[in-house]
Amino acid sequence: MDKKINSRIQKLAFLLNQMDKIHLRDAAEILNVSEMTIRRDLNGDTDSVVLLGGYIVKNPQQNTDKRYFVAEQQTKHIAEKMHIGSLASELVQEGDVVFFDCGSTVPFIASQINSSIKFTALCCSLNTFMVLQDKPNCEVILCGGSYSRNNSFFSPLHLSSELDAVCTTKAFISAAGVDIKQGVTCFNFNEAKIKAKAMVKSRQNILVFDHSKLNQVQQAYIGELTQFDMIISNNTLPPQFECGGVEVRW
Structure with a gap:
């Protein structure tokens, strides 16, 4: 073919x-x-x-229906997430150690990484793990803990986790809200804690979100826009969001 x-x-x-x-x-x-x-x-x-x-x-003859439904967000803004995933996946290079956040956008990154690239992936969500484990040259480390069906997310039971043992070259961080005054936010406090910890351990932090998250504020604070090295979205950002020398790709 x-x-x-x-x-x-x-x-x-x-x-x-x-x-x-x-x-x-x-x-x-x-x-x-x-x-x-x-x-x-x-x-x-x-x-x-x-x-x-x-x-x-x-194909009904091939379908064994082993899918996992993350949440209704997984089926929203599909074209935008596919575009973001395409841009972000190009950043993964041979030998990288990459943290993959939870969230409905992140599997679209993992799915489009060239299968010939050898890299290590650290992830904390089941939906992204299921994509990465199909990559033949990807070594996958799954952060364990208590599992939440609402967001397909594993929260560590102990103070230390796999995140403490791994230094990553890149971290893809997703967000449910991006606001110029109140920063980057998400719905879940456990998620926000893991995201912030992953950012501390990573050499390069990359924020990924679609246009619907702009000017939105959710309850769990992740950090400021200036804490990211790069922003990837599906469209141009208003001038006020392009601050602090952060690279923007769309």
Whole structure:
């Protein structure tokens, strides 16, 4: 199978691990190709995904339905998260030791990392772990603890955890709110604590969020925008958010 076709089908298969179906029009927008191109892709020999009545779904004959549903956020702003994931995944290099935060955007980063790259991944969420464990050249370290079904997140039971033992070269940190005055926030206090700890241990901290998080403030404080080395979003940021010499990519 052609490499470009195979890549598109793999991305569709990944997306269908997050949702039941994808409308053909939405898939074309996400993959930046025409609907006819996707139709041609799926007319070939594809075991994993099929086109049924204008929707792309998992092949019923192959689907064992081992998906994990993180939360309703997992199916929102899919195109934006795919774009952010593409930009962020390009930063992972040979030999990197990378912290992958929880959150619905982060699996879109993990899924698009080139499978030939050898790197170590440290993660604290089940949905991201399930993506990384399929990378043949990725050594995965899962931070354990008490498991929350609401956000697919592991909270350590002890004061020390795997985070204390590993120094990372890069940390991808997600956010539920980004505000110029009140900083970077999320919904959960345990999450915020882990994010802040990971940032202290990392050489380069990268904030990832889609446009819907701008000017939002949630209850759990993570840090200030100036504590990040890079910001990756799906669109240009208002001038006031580009501060302190932080690199912005979109």
